[in-house]
Amino acid sequence: MRTGIADMVAVAHIVNATLVVPQLDKRSFWKDSSTFSDMFDEVHFIKTLQGDLRIAKELPKELESVPRARKHFTSWSGVIHVAKSDSRLANNDLPLDIQRLRCRALYYALRFSPPIExxxxxxxxxxxxxxxxxxxxxxxxxxxxxxxxxxxxxxxxxxxxxxxxxxxxxxxxxxxxxxxxxxxxxxxxxxxxxxxxxxxxxxxxxxxxxxxxxxxxxxxxxxxxxxxxxxxxxxxxxxxxxxxxxxxxxxxxxxxxxxxxxxxxxxxxxxxxxxxxxxxxxxxxxxxxxxxxxxxxxxxxxxxxxxxxxxxxxxxxxxxxxxxxxxxxxxxx
Known part of the structure; x- marks a missing residue:
């Protein structure tokens, strides 16, 4: 989850898109119903990255019915729905500011929720x-x-x-x-x-x-x-x-x-x-x-x-x- 979210922070910054607070996988082997705010400090996440990209807590109502580009970035659409990143962003040869943004997302913005901490x-x-x-x-x-x-x-x-x-x-x-x-x-x-x-x-x-x-x-x-x-x-x-x-x-x-x-x-x-x-x-x-x-x-x-x-x-x-x-x-x- 953490590495995948950090990847998407970098991708949203690169394509100048607004990142919607991620929905966590509820269909895995564990079938866990936890939400993003159950796992992470959502307010801290948004505040830490506010200078790097726009973050919305949820998809605006007016965009819920627009066409979506799912899984792959092969066509333009109003909403890009990435089902799972699985930390597949390149390891090397990315601009230094993007690499540091990934670390800022992972090691600063993604602080666990207070009960976990x-x-x-x-x-x-x-x-x-x-x-x-x-x-x-x-x-x-x-x-x-x-x-x-x-x-x-x-x-x-x-x-x-x-x-x-x-x-x-x-x-x-x-x-x-x-x-x-x-x-x-x-x-x-x-x-x-x-x-x-x-x-x-x-x-x-x-x-x-x-x-x-x-x-x-x-x-x-x-x-x-x-x-x-x-x-x-x-x-x-x-x-x-x-x-x-x-x-x-x-x-x-x-x-x-x-x-x-x-x-x-x-x-x-x-x-x-x-x-x-x-x-x-x-x-x-x-x-x-x-x-x-x-x-x-x-x-x-x-x-x-x-x-x-x-x-x-x-x-x-x-x-x-x-x-x-x-x-x-x-x-x-």
Whole structure:
């Protein structure tokens, strides 16, 4: 959501269009009914960007019936309806003012709503682990390593019955060999142990419901017993307002992950990249993945020898590493 909204702020500025406060996706796997103002501080968003573009809280009545250009910018119309950006705006070669506008939207304008900000204030030394081992994640990627036959079958059925997932048949072994699978809880425990973290380390689990529950989580808990969750940091009463709103609880995970002493994702997904980029923006706070630890470095461009649109897929995401455009004080090469 955050990166897609930041993209559309940039697009609206480029085409000199008025941006209507986005409507959030209510048809995803989580079927969350949260509105923009449930997730973000709407007044702050509009005020922060008022010098960059016009923002309307809702589409004016007189424009509701005019023709719309949907999804693609292939024709002109009174209203452009972008169903989903999915942070597809170019990573590189955009004007500096546009790149900085994207960062201004993402890191300043998109402040979470007060209830999320207040509950997300956690004052303890800890490591935030983005443990991507939820049912939908494993089903979508086709990663069944370490699961029982019954669990693998359940995930396959879920993938086959999810209409908007285009790939139905996936070879789990090939996915794992290709590096497309998240680390299992057991593998994460071994990884943290190898990095030298002691068993007493406090680890916040930034994730939805872990597939298989304690059956799989116990292998991580055996090595690191001090695991904490939203449910252990907040009271039932405090979490009551977030019940059945997966986007809002994910926002809590995002906020806590950004502010943690160390952030470690078990899989490189949209949220992991966004958190890593945000932490870089805030002073290159330590983010550890198997091949790097979040130090300052310039964003990687496309792989050599690849031409056309395919080269964009090989670039490092702008939102994963907004250096150098948005981190002016860094002296990194």
């Amino acid at each position: 207040i509950l997300g204030e956690v004052e303890l030394l800890f490591l935030a682990l983005h443990l991507r081992y939820e049912k939908d994640m494993l089903s979508f990627t086709g990663c069944t390593y370490g699961l029982t036959d019954a669990e693998s079958k359940e995930l396959t059925i879920m993938r086959e019955n999810t209409n908007h997932w285009k790939v139905k048949k996936i070879n789990s072994t090939e996915q794992r060999i290709g590096g497309y699978c998240p680390l299992t809880p057991k593998e994460v425990g071994i990884f943290l142990q190898a990095l030298g973290y002691p068993p007493s380390t406090i680890i916040y689990i930034a994730a939805g419901e872990i597939y298989g529950g304690n059956t799989h989580l116990s292998e991580l808990m055996y090595r690191f017993p001090n695991l904490v969750f939203k449910e252990t940091l907040a009271t039932k009463e405090e979490l009551k307002a977030f019940a059945n709103h997966a986007s809002q609880t994910a926002a809590l995970d995002y906020l806590i992950s950004v502010e943690s002493d160390v952030f470690i994702p078990s899989h490189s997904g949209n949220m992991a990249r966004a958190v890593e980029g945000h932490r870089r923006f805030l002073g290159h706070r330590k983010t550890i993945t198997p091949d790097r630890q979040g130090g300052p470095r310039k964003r990687k461009g496309p792989l050599p020898g690849i031409k056309g649109r395919a080269r964009f897929r090989t670039e490092e995401s702008f939102y994963e590493n907004p250096y150098p455009e948005c981190i002016c004080s860094s002296k990194a090469a």
